[in-house]
Amino acid sequence: MGQxxxxxxxxxxxxxxxxxxxxQQExxxxxxxxxGFTDPQVFIDNDVSAFDGGRRNGYDALVAQxxxxxxxxxxxxxxxxxR
Structure with a gap:
């Protein structure tokens, strides 16, 4: 099935x-x-807007994975x- x-x-x-x-996590x-995914990796960006151009470290880590x-x-x- 894949990760x-x-x-x-x-x-x-x-x-x-x-x-x-x-x-969201729940x-x-x-x-x-x-x-059927029992232990997915979790990536979080809390208090980070997609609009303001700031770094989304969780998103960047997700893309790498x-x-x-x-x-x-x-x-x-x-x-x-x-968004």
Missing amino acids: AAVYLRISQDRTGLQAGIQR DCAAHAAKL VRAAVRHIVVWHVDRLY
């Missing part, structure tokens, strides 16, 4: 508590398990990848 990864991103975390990231973990071994990416919503 899987979960990518989580919230553009604004005003409280710093990562509540949005936690919600939903994505459940979906990944339903698809896609080039190496990851064949499936689970995201809460597709706009987490590009």
